[in-house]
Amino acid sequence: MTELTRLSLAAARDGLNAKKFTATELTRAHVDAVEKARALNAYLKETPEKALAAAAESDARLAKGEARPLEGLPLGIKDLYCTNGVETTAASRILEGFKPHYESTVTSQLWRDGAVMLGKLNLDEFAMGSSNETSAYGPVVSPWRRKGSDAKIVPGGSSGGSAAAVAAHLCLAATATDTGGSIRQPAAFTGTVGIKPTYGRCSRWGIVAFASSLDQAGAFGVKVRDCAILLSSICGLDPKDSTSVDLAVPDFEAALKDGVRGLKIGVPKEYRVDGMPEEIEALWQQGIDWLRAAGAEVAEVSLPHTHYALPAYYIVAPAEASSNLARYDGVRYGLRVDGKSIIEMYENTRGAGFGAEVRRRILIGTYVLSAGYYDAYYRKAQQVRSLIRRDFDQVFETFDAVLTPTAPSGAFGLDNVPDDPVTMYLNDIFTVTANMAGLPGISVPAGLDHQGLPLGLQVLGRPFDEGTLLRVAQAIEDAAQFKLAPPFNMRR
Amino acid sequence: MSVDQATVRRIAHLARVAVEDKEVEHLQGEINAILSFVEALSAVDVEGVEPMTSVLPMHLRMRQDEVTDGFIAADVVANAPEREDSFFVVPKVVE
16 A cells, blocks of 8 residues: 555545545555654654544545545644644744644644644754754654765755655645745755745744744645645635735646746846855756746846845844744743742743754844844844845736745755854755745755755745746646655665 | 853843853854844845835734633643643742
C-alpha cells in the first residue's frame, strides 16, 4: 500500500471518488509511513486514532455518494495551528502541554471539507527561523541528501516539518504559515510546492501569532494543483479575524487550465544580487525561457526598494513578535517557573521557556519599540514598507506577475548552518518582500543544484490574484518536469 | 545605533525575560549586529511617505455590539499552570 502515499492530493481524491481504494487504506498507508520516518522528526505529535476514525467517517460518506471536497485526504498540520484537544506547542517549551479548547478557523475549514489529520508538524520555535533548527523539540531532517553523501540536510524553515513531510510522502499535503518566507523557502529546499496567499485571504484566528501584519496561512503540496485545491478550502471571510477579507473564494483548481498565453511577467533586476550562485541565475533564465515558450511575455522590471525589505522586516517582525509574545506569562497557559514575586515569575518563566532565537527577537522588538526609538525604527520601517508596496503597485499596472528565484541557494547541511543571525536572515531576501507588501507568492520546484538538491522559482502576483499565480506556477511545473524523489524514501 | 550592556539588561527587564550575567555580552553582540544590519534604512528618503498602517487598503468591518461567546470559564482556565475553581492563581501581588 505504500504507493498510496506517492499520490498527489488530486490523484488521491480522484482515486477515492472512483472507489479504487478506501479512505481507511489511504490513511493507514500514511500512518505507517509516518511511523517509519520518525528519524526525520517531521511530526511533533502523531494522531493515528483520530485519523483512522475520520477516515472511517469519510468511507461512510463516500459510500453514500456524499463526499465533501477533501473527503478522506490525510493532511499534516503545522503545530502553529490550534487544534481542539490536541497539544499545540509552536515548537516552544513555553507551550509544552497546551491543549487548546478550540480549533483554528483554517483547520476547521479543512475538517468541514472532509480532510483527515495525521498529526502536528514540527517548525522553528514560534515560526522564527529559516532552517527548522530553532525548534525546542529538535531539528527536522530533510529527506534529501547531497549526491554521494549521507550528511543530513535542513528542510528550511520555519515550516520545515510541513516541507519535509510532504517531500517524504508522510502526508498528501500540509498546512503552513509564512511570515517572511516560511512556506516558500522550505518548499524550494525540499522540492515541494508552497503557496502563501494574499494577506487577509485566510483567517489568522487560532494560529499562534508571530508578527500579525505579516503572518499568513498557506499550503504545501507535491503539485501546483494540490495547492490550488487546498487553497479553495482554507480561504474565506472569518468574522473572528478583522483583517480577513470579504471576497468570494474562486475555484482555484478550475483556473489552472487557462495557461499563461498573453500574460506579462516581470523579472525584477534588483533580485540579481551580488554573489548569487551561477546555478541560481541559470535556473531563473530557464524559468524565463519556459514561460516565453508557453506564450507569456517576459520583460525586465524594477523594484527599487527591494534592498531595504529585509532590514525593514527585521524591525517590523521582532517589534510585532515582542508584543504578541507578551501573552506568555506563566499565568494562563503553558510553562510556569516560580519566582519570589510575580515579576520574577514572569522573568523566570520567559527566560526558561523561550529559545535563543525567540529571545533575541523579543529583545530587538522591545528595543525598537521602547521610548525614544519608535520613530527611528518602527515608524521608519513602516514607511519603507509603503515604498516597497508602491514599487509592486507600479509594476502590476503593466505586469500580471513577477518571477524570481525563491532562495539565494539550495539547502544547506545541518552541519554547516550559519551561526550568525544576519547570515541566516539573508535566506529570506527574495521572499520577504511579498510579506512586507501583503502579496501572494508561490514557490515551484524547478531543478537541482550541483549537489543534487532542489531549487525553486518564485512567482509573486497582484493582491487576491492567486488564480494567475497558480497558472504561472502550473506552466513552470509542466515545463520543469521535476521529479520528487528524495533519497530517504528510496532507501526505505 | 548600538546598545551597551546596561541597555541589554534594561530591555530584558522591560521584556520580562530573565537573562544570566554570562549571556549579556553575547546578546549585546548579536543585538548590535542586527541593529547595524537595519542601519541600511538610513539611506532611504521617506520624506512625506505615510507609514503603512493597513497591509492592504481595507476598512475594518463594523459588527453588532452583542455578546456572542462566553460562559466557558472551565475552558478558559483549563490550561492554567495553577488554578482554583475558575480563577488563575499567581504569586501574591499586594502585601
